[in-house]
Amino acid sequence: MIQPQTLLNVADNSGARKLMCIRVIGGAGNQRYARIGDVIVAVIKDALPQMPLQRSEVIRAVIVRTCKEFKCEDGIIIRYDDNAAVIIDQKGNPKGTRVF
């Protein structure tokens, strides 16, 4: 359940460390919460130095882990300990090379 103002960790080696969600993409424009697999617009709140991505850049990310449980069709429920996203570009390709 990721909504605007949510802080997320970054799960790749793109250089950013923390993101804050500012908009949920898709779902007819009025989707309130984003789940695993949804794309969000986020701003970088914390980044590693000397990397291509810097603080206060607006980027898109896809959510990969949520603290809210995720129910699969076969009945399995998965819940992680943190909210995390992977930074992607406009076409959907990841900006980093490794995902953690």
Added chain:
Amino acid sequence: MTLVFISCSRAQNPGTGEGADELLEELLQKHGEVVYSSGGGGSAALASEADEDAECLSLAVSLAKVASEVKAADIRVLFVKPIVYWTEFFIILTAFSNAQIEAISSKMRDIGEQQFSRVASGDTKPNSWTLLDFGDVVVHIFLPPQREFYNLEEFYGNATPIELPFETQLQ
């Protein structure tokens, strides 16, 4: 004759003690039949697993062959089953234009559907990193700069490469 024997024993030892065990053994030997055997079942499971691996390998090799017919470059087939739990084979190849990516993916989907009856999920539009997921075989189609940037061969360096029975173009 046998029925009489059983009823006498039951009166003496009601289902307990060594006499009951012997009786049971005798009855099993006389009238029992083997329905399930773990030893035989284990080897059958391994054999079916080897069959599935062979089918996935043949799918991977035929997809790689299709790619080489469309002049994709640097085709690598990696056996990643010991490294990754969600698939068995990776095919990594380089294409040089969106039209070529489209051609490769449509031919691969056709081969998968017609010969192996597997539908691919993944990217429908060509992209600088296009993915086709046949379940046990995952195909990565890169443009040349992306292939170097993501460098999957280094990340999966522990995977055993599969030799392809045809020549691949290297660039």
